Amino acid sequence: QVQLVESGGGLVQAGGSLRLSCAASGRTFSTNFMGWFRQAPGKEREFVAVIGWSGGLTLYADSVKGRFTISRDNGKNTVYLQMASLKPDDTAVYYCASNSKSALLRLWKSYDYWGQGTQVTVST
Numbered sequence: 860q861v862q863l864v865e866s867g868g869g870l871v872q873a874g875g876s877l878r879l880s881c882a883a884s885g886r887t888f889s890t891n892f893m894g895w896f897r898q899a900p901g902k903e904r905e906f907v908a909v910i911g912w913s914g915g916l917t918l919y920a921d922s923v924k925g926r927f928t929i930s931r932d933n934g935k936n937t938v939y940l941q942m943a944s945l946k947p948d949d950t951a952v953y954y955c956a957s958n959s960k961s962a963l964l965r966l967w968k969s970y971d972y973w974g975q976g977t978q979v980t981v982s983t
Contacts, residue, residue: 861885861957861972868953868977871945875981879940881955881974889933892958895940896967897951897979906965907953910938918963922948945981952976 867879881893894909908919908929917929928941938955956970964970 861887861891863955863957863972863974865953865955865974865977868979870980870982872982873946875945876941876943877945877979879942879953879955879977879979881938881940883936883938883957885936887959888936888957890959890961892961892963893929893931893938894956894958894964894970895929895938895953896956896970897949897953898976899951902951904954904967905951906967908940909958909963909965911963912961916963918965920965942979945979947981947983950979950981952978 862884864882895907896904897907898904906920910917910929914931926944931938954976955974957972958970
């Protein structure tokens, strides 16, 4: 079993930056692909980014490509989402998730474990 705890959310002005962290417990962290998703009020959960075991494989949603960077530190059991050039449309609760399928998956239902989420609010 994997437990995930996100942190780093907050209020930021448009154009600003934030770095989200997701700390994982469990021995399988280094063999799981890790993803970030977000959900705004009244909208479906949306794929943001996913990263493979070693960090060499990544995939991003078109809406964040070039602005967000996903990374991981297996020694610290932590995955990160560096967000830059933030826009009001990025406002959402951000979740990290783990999948044991060893694939760069966009569909949230493919992920096995989820954190509780962290709120990111981007003001104009």
